[in-house]
Amino acid sequence: MSAQQIEYNIGYLDEQTKRMIRRTLLKAVAIPGFQVPFASREVPLPRGWGTGGVQLTAAIIGSDDVLKVIDQGADDTTNAVSIRAFFNLVAGVPTTTRTEDATIIQTRHRIPETPLGEGQIMVYQVPIPEPLRFLEPRETETRRMHALNEYGLMYVKLYEDIAKYGHIAKTYDYPVLVNDRYLMAPSPTPSFDNPKLHQSQALHIFGAGREKRIYAIPPHTDVESLGFEDYPFEPQSFDQPCAICGSTGVYLDQIITDNAGGAMYACSDSDHCERTAARADNEEAAS
Amino acid sequence: MNTTSTAVPTPGFADPPTEGQRVFRAILDALAHPGRSYRIAGPAQAPEALGTGLAAVALTLFDEEVSVWLHRTAAENPDVTSYLAFHTGARVATGHGSANFVLATPDTLPALDELALGTDDAPHQSATVVLDARTPGVGARFTATGPGIDGQAEIEAPWAPAGFLAAWTRNGALFPRGVDLLVASDDRVLALPRTTRLRAVSDQGQEA
Known part of the structure; x- marks a missing residue:
């Protein structure tokens, strides 16, 4: 193998891009569940493969960190192995597969079974950040609905599930209400993992590279999976x-x-x- | 410390990517754990009117895409303006109402509701206040609740300016609009995001 030809900045991204992502991330943490737009950059993997998560990790990672990457829960799949190798190369950080040893866990669609601790950061790769997108395709409208705290449409969808199937049929990307205000898509994690978000000790940050949105759930924040009194949320x-x-x-x-x-x-x-x-x-x- | 009115700025970070990352993580941790203070390592020297703490925040978060409002002592100090212009390129805002970042001391803090508060559609387009905690305000003690806080937290706030609790309560009532606050001394930073609710604690430890 030939020697590395290009000397990359730590974390691959340039400093100006990192500052832009960092400022966005601070506002995302300050407004739990609100999708903050950001100027998503190109990174050396195709959109849809975790570009949002990679940009978030690149903006926060440093030499004190230990990185774990999972893909559907597994440490040994192509996407997880490649992203770990990428940050090992461009940020020089050690990587691990052990959940409790990691300071940053980049994930595609699972939350580890081992309980997360204080100081850990979960980075989610998000394909569709807008929970209302398949109910209302216009971005102008969904933004307005978030502004007005108008989430009736989502409850209608859940009600229609019950009317049709006798239960709420959504088993992944199950919508949650964060801090009693913003409707949020927890990325397509199975609904099994939803309870782990509620009052978690870790900071959860979500990056959607193609859709150019960043959002977050701070530690110790209420995250309620939607349901009805007679048909409450039931995880798988x-x-x-x-x-x-x-x-x-x-x-x-x-x-x-x-x-x-x-x-x-x-x-x-x-x-x-x-x-x-x-x-x-x-x-x-x-x- | 640089006391002469030279326009040649003092050096910034010796290793910007590494030091900027560490300071950013301290700020992120602070915002995720409101009221808890985190150590920050600023540049070796900084203009006296900024101090190493505010200088570290500026070097980490400011660039040509942001506008900054400076309290008068800093705004009229060429050490500060040349330092920020040279190292960050941030625009100095003439009015505090439109600035992305507001640098103030406890006795120069503008009324929070005159700052950029964002809109219901875009609540992220609000100001971040960076308060210089090296000089004390009138001081206060609070109990804090909200996202990032396990139950409730006690906050010792010698930096709190007069009338801060009332101003912060009004700011919280605007949610999701509202400003966020970073409080920096030379080597520590703590943060109050707009979601943090404060209650006063009197000297006897009784909640008022």
Whole structure:
């Protein structure tokens, strides 16, 4: 492999861009759940692959940080491995797969099973930041609806789900109300993860590169998943334990195992699964 | 410290990407944990009228895209104006009503509701006040609640200017509009985002 030809600034982005993103991020933290527009830049990965998250991480990362990147819960998928390698190269930061060792966790669509602690920052890669987009396509209108705190349309959508299917059918990107004011899309995380946002100890920041929006949930902030008194929000739940590590109460992936429709269910959080399995093996060996 | 009225600015950060990142993370942590103070390492020297704390905030957040209102002592001080112009390129605003950032001391802080407050559609287009905490105001103690605070927090605020609690309460009532506040001394920063609600605590520790 040839020597690196270009000397990049720390975190890849230039300082002026970082300042612009940083100012945007401060306003996003000050107005929990409100989507702040920003001048999204080009980064060396295609839009839709996490450009918003990458720009946020680039704007906050420093030599004291330890970075973890997950893609659907897994540390070992292409997107996660590439982004970890990218920041290892351009910011010189150590990376980890262990949730509690990380100071910054960039994620695509999962929140780790290991509880987050104070001082950790979750960075979300967001494809569609506007929770009302599929109900109202005009940006001018959705902005107005946020300004007027007018979220009736979303409740109508949830009601129609109940009328049609007997329950609220949304299982990912389940809308939340942040600090009792702004309707927010938690990016397409499964609704299983929604309760983890409420009064979390960590700072959650969301970047949508293609849609040019940044928003945030500070620590210890109320995050309410929408529902009705008689049809309250119900996060997804699973009947069986993980087939690999035996964990219960975690988010499981369905893995098809044969052509006859056979399937196994295993943890989507690879860090949690590996360590739980290793601990079980150790206990078995010790006994 | 540079006391002569030379227009040659004192140096900024020795290593801007690294130092700027550290200061930014302190400011971000402060805003995410209102009332808690975080250590910031400013430049080795800074104009006396700014101090290293305000200089660190300026070097970290200001550039040619922002406008800054300066309190009179700073605005009339060529050390400060040449420092900000050379290192940041920020425009100096003539009136406080339109500035993105407002640099003030406790006794020069303009009325908060005269500052840029944003609109209902764009509440992020509001001013960020950077208060110089090296000189005390009338002082106060508060209990704070709101996003970023686990339950409630006690804030010792020697920097609080006269009438601050009433002004901050009015600012909070404007939500989602309103200004955000950074309070910087030479080596510490704390923040109050517009979502933080304050109540006064009297000297006996009784809530007023």
